[in-house]
Each structure stands twice: as structure tokens, then as C-alpha cells.
Amino acid sequence: MKFSIAAIAGLASAVAAASLPARFSLVADGNKPVLTDGQYAYIGGNVTAQLQKLILSSGPTGGLSYTAKDAVPTAFQTLYIIEDSVSPIQLTIPHSGATPKGANTTAFGVNEQGQLTQGGKAWFAIDGYGDVAEKQVYWYGAHNSEYEAAGLKVVAV
Structure with missing residues (x-):
């Protein structure tokens, strides 16, 4: 089987497009930045003393970390979801990797549409x-008609 240079280049760019940037923020539908209070993520509102832009760093296993503005580097927090539930995405407590039962801190990525x-x-x-x-x-992660889909676009910083 022969591959052309164009085919190999196309495959390489498709793989690169599916990789999270080393550091990135999230923008929701309507170009609204995703913000955090240090525990949860929010769409809308303004950056204030209580809310900061959620800027994440990606790791090799698909883990995502966050360090609050003006925090020491060791105060990073890990983003997690609770599988098979409808629950807020959350950040661990600074200096702790503790998560509740059913939490998943890995396998985050980006799809072809650029969404987390x-x-x-x-x-x-x-x-x-x-x-x-x-x-x-x-x-x-479970059905509930109260909730509305929110596309979270990955934006390199």
C-alpha cells in the first residue's frame, strides 16, 4: 500500500486537529467565555474577583489542570466530570487530587468541530x-430534559 505525501500530511493534520493545545480557554456558543469560581464552571457573567477565565493545561492522559490567577504553581486543580450523571463539571480542591466516586479526570480531548x-x-x-x-x-452523562446542550469551543492561549 502506497501513501502519497499529501495523504500523510492530511493524516498528520487530522491527528493534530484532534489534540488539545498545551494551554487553552473555552468559549461557549455565542462567544461567551467560560469562567470559574475555583470550583465550578460558568458561561456568561463577567470576570470579577469571584470569577476568573477558565484557562486549562492539558496532560498526556487527557487530564486537564487549572491554576487560579495569583496562585502558587503547586495549587493546581484537576477538572473532572461524574460519569453517567447530570452534574456540574468541577475542579478539585487546590493541592488535592481527591475526587468523588464515579469521577473521571482523564480522556478529555477535542473533536473535529473544535469542541471539548x-x-x-x-x-x-x-x-x-x-x-x-x-x-x-x-x-x-444521563438524560434530563431540563438541560440544554452547550458547545465548548477550545481556544489556544
């Missing part, structure tokens, strides 16, 4: 009801 995935699934959502400016981001 976990286990190949872009199952992120927000509470679809109410006029609250800040909508909390959830992992949508």
Missing part, C-alpha cells in the same frame, strides 16, 4: 431555564 470532549463525547450542557446571566456548566 470527554471520552470522545461533547456532552456538556447548561440549565436551560431561567434568566440567570451566569449558567453553570454540567456534564450531561
Whole structure:
């Protein structure tokens, strides 16, 4: 079987497109930045003393870490989801890797549309009801009609 240079280059770019950048932020539908209070992620609202832009660093196993602005480097936190549930995506406590039962801290990636995935699934959502400016981001691992899909686009920083 012969491969042309163009085919190999195309394959290499497809693999590169599926890799998370070393550092990135997330932008939701409507170009709204994803923010954090140090525990949960939110779409909408403004950067304040309580909310900072969620800037993540990717690891070789698909793990994602976050270090708050002005925090010491060892105060990093790990992003996790609770599999098979509809629950907020969360960050571990600084200096701790402790997670609850059913948590998954690995297998984060990016799909061909540039959206954040976990286990190949872009199952992120927000509470679809109410006029609250800040909508909390959830992992949508089980069915619940209260939630609305939220595409989280990966943007290198």
C-alpha cells in the first residue's frame, strides 16, 4: 500500500486537529467565555474577583489542570466530570487530587468541530431555564430534559 505525501500530511493534520493545545480557554456558543469560581464552571457573567477565565493545561492522559490567577504553581486543580450523571463539571480542591466516586479526570480531548470532549463525547450542557446571566456548566452523562446542550469551543492561549 502506497501513501502519497499529501495523504500523510492530511493524516498528520487530522491527528493534530484532534489534540488539545498545551494551554487553552473555552468559549461557549455565542462567544461567551467560560469562567470559574475555583470550583465550578460558568458561561456568561463577567470576570470579577469571584470569577476568573477558565484557562486549562492539558496532560498526556487527557487530564486537564487549572491554576487560579495569583496562585502558587503547586495549587493546581484537576477538572473532572461524574460519569453517567447530570452534574456540574468541577475542579478539585487546590493541592488535592481527591475526587468523588464515579469521577473521571482523564480522556478529555477535542473533536473535529473544535469542541471539548470527554471520552470522545461533547456532552456538556447548561440549565436551560431561567434568566440567570451566569449558567453553570454540567456534564450531561444521563438524560434530563431540563438541560440544554452547550458547545465548548477550545481556544489556544
